[in-house]
Amino acid sequence: MERGEVVLETRGLEKKYGENYALEPLDLTIAAGSIHGFLGKNGAGKSTLVGMIAGSVRPTAGEILHEGTDITSTGYTERRAMGIHLLGQHAELVGALSVAENLMMPNLPRGAGGLVKWSKVRSEAREVLERYRLPFHVSTPAAELSLHDQRRLAIARTLREGGSLAMLDEPTAALSRSERRELFDWIRELNAEGQTFVFISHYNSEIQEICDECTVFRDGRLVASGVNPRSISSAEISELVTGTAVQEFHRVPVPEAQAHLELRDFRAPGVGPIDLEIGRGQIIGFVGLPSSGAKELARAIGGLNPGHTGEIVLDGKAVATADVPAAHAAGIAYLTDDRIHEGLVKEISIMESLHLGNWPTSRGLVDFPAMKRYYTSINQRLHIRSSGQQQPVGELSGGNQQKVLIGAILALNPRVIILDEPTVGVDVGTKEEIHGLMDELTRQGISVILLTYDADEMCRVADIVVAFQDQRVARVLTGADITADAIIDSLVEHTGVSA
Numbered sequence: 001m002e003r004g005e006v007v008l009e010t011r012g013l014e015k016k017y018g019e020n021y022a023l024e025p026l027d028l029t030i031a032a033g034s035i036h037g038f039l040g041k042n043g044a045g046k047s048t049l050v051g052m053i054a055g056s057v058r059p060t061a062g063e064i065l066h067e068g069t070d071i072t073s074t075g076y077t078e079r080r081a082m083g084i085h086l087l088g089q090h091a092e093l094v095g096a097l098s099v100a101e102n103l104m105m106p107n108l109p110r111g112a113g114g115l116v117k118w119s120k121v122r123s124e125a126r127e128v129l130e131r132y133r134l135p136f137h138v139s140t141p142a143a144e145l146s147l148h149d150q151r152r153l154a155i156a157r158t159l160r161e162g163g164s165l166a167m168l169d170e171p172t173a174a175l176s177r178s179e180r181r182e183l184f185d186w187i188r189e190l191n192a193e194g195q196t197f198v199f200i201s202h203y204n205s206e207i208q209e210i211c212d213e214c215t216v217f218r219d220g221r222l223v224a225s226g227v228n229p230r231s232i233s234s235a236e237i238s239e240l241v242t243g244t245a246v247q248e249f250h251r252v253p254v255p256e257a258q259a260h261l262e263l264r265d266f267r268a269p270g271v272g273p274i275d276l277e278i279g280r281g282q283i284i285g286f287v288g289l290p291s292s293g294a295k296e297l298a299r300a301i302g303g304l305n306p307g308h309t310g311e312i313v314l315d316g317k318a319v320a321t322a323d324v325p326a327a328h329a330a331g332i333a334y335l336t337d338d339r340i341h342e343g344l345v346k347e348i349s350i351m352e353s354l355h356l357g358n359w360p361t362s363r364g365l366v367d368f369p370a371m372k373r374y375y376t377s378i379n380q381r382l383h384i385r386s387s388g389q390q391q392p393v394g395e396l397s398g399g400n401q402q403k404v405l406i407g408a409i410l411a412l413n414p415r416v417i418i419l420d421e422p423t424v425g426v427d428v429g430t431k432e433e434i435h436g437l438m439d440e441l442t443r444q445g446i447s448v449i450l451l452t453y454d455a456d457e458m459c460r461v462a463d464i465v466v467a468f469q470d471q472r473v474a475r476v477l478t479g480a481d482i483t484a485d486a487i488i489d490s491l492v493e494h495t496g497v498s499a
């Protein structure tokens with residue numbers, strides 16, 4: 001197909017759940033050889049649209065044409081064979097299967113009699129791993145890779161499959177800067193060879209860097225199309241997405257504060273010894289490459305990385321965080337970056353999810369009015385897009401699930417909160433609301449430990465940044481020294497690897 005010809009077209013394509021539109025009737029074209037961005041607030045309908053194009057979500061009405069052929073009733077597998085691929089928001093790997101099998105499925109090379117040629121599976125997989133510079137062993141089961149590495153493997157698989165249209169739904173979520181850079185290099189390389197992409201991201205800078213054209217959705221409706229993201233400013237993109245001007249939140253730093261959380265000769269699997277003090281009402285950032293100790297320490301404090309020695313002292317008293325319930329009892333709550341496996345139970349309603357394991361009671365009975373009041377207050381604050389408090393969280397969009405998870409952490413009334421990638425998957429407006437909320441919590445005396453791969457976010461909200469390397473604290477940044485470059489340099493200096 002020639003560059004510029006229509007590779008995909010939708011006519012009156014719509015999706016309703018019950019009476020509610022996830023996506024109103026939509027006419028859209030995607031040009032061959034383009035990198036087409038889909039932008040929009042949480043719950044705007046972006047994932048629904050790519051799901052309908054890929055064949056994993058059934059439209060309520062309308063048509064989808066691929067290279068001029070109506071594929072509306074064509075199944076998901078057939079669409080893959082036609083070259084339509086979707087990398088969804090979750091890794092979508094088969095945990096029990098090896099890296100090689102995950103990469104080569106469903107088209108495993110076969111010999112006479114249909115027998116799988118395993119040596120070929122492994123050698124072809126090795127080539128893909130080499131091409132995408134992924135240091136995995138082909139025989140390792142995917143489940144043994146970290147969430148982060150599973151994501152990289154899933155990206156490599158989608159890009160390897162190529163075809164006429166590759167759709168990437170928030171592919172950079174929780175990737176480090178260097179991995180983003182690599183991903184963009186791969187995308188550009190493949191695009192130069194003619195590959196068409198749909199790219200979904202909540203980062204305006206990424207949209208401006210990689211997309212030729214974009215379409216903007218709001219609350220299930222197309223609000224702008226044919227937008228060249230490089231011809232407008234980032235603030236203008238934010239305004240298109242949210243419908244209002246978005247004010248960036250900048251925290252007034254709290255450089256010093258009375259000790260609140262202290263770690264003394266603290267050691268946990270993959271980290272230590274650590275001696276560290278966190279002041280009351282401070283936001284302290286932990287940065288580090290995978291296995292540096294940053295995440296390991298945060299998880300150990302939150303009770304997710306058992307087997308630690310040494311002391312955690314909170315408000316002058318030693319506390320136990322041997323597991324998550326113990327950490328909660330001590331007043332320490334951890335917001336996971338893995339909401340699918342560690343966060344939410346998909347079948348449970350929003351209202352119940354906000355109190356998972358911690359239902360308010362009155363005279364020994366579940367206090368439903370209190371649960372309802374809490375739902376209302378969180379909803380006023382974070383604007384969860386849903387059909388109501390009873391909707392199962394599994395039916396919410398990714399960003400709205402994240403809002404529920406944040407609400408669930410706050411319902412624990414913690415004294416210390418550990419936020420692991422709190423704004424991944426949330427739209428530009430909500431991101432600023434979450435930053436404002438963090439600031440407000442610290443003014444109430446709550447201390448925050450923040451992990452984020454977004455250096456800009458770290459600079460805007462952290463009072464102190466602790467850089468980890470080789471399982472120890474390598475550097476502490478404060479005040480004007482907290483800059484994106486300094487954060488990246490502090491990793492590069494010690495490792496020679498760019499962050």
Ligand SMILES: Nc1ncnc2c1ncn2[C@@H]1O[C@H](COP(=O)(O)OP(=O)(O)OP(=O)(O)O)[C@@H](O)[C@H]1O
Nearest residue numbers: 017022042043044045046047048395396397398399
């Ligand atoms: N199975 C379902 N049942 C009911 N409603 C659903 C279901 N799946 C999605 N929705 C609704 O469809 C709407 C669009 O969701 P979608 O996931 O497409 O949003 P999105 O633009 O991708 O958002 P995000 O940026 O948060 O990922 C949301 O309001 C969501 O709650």
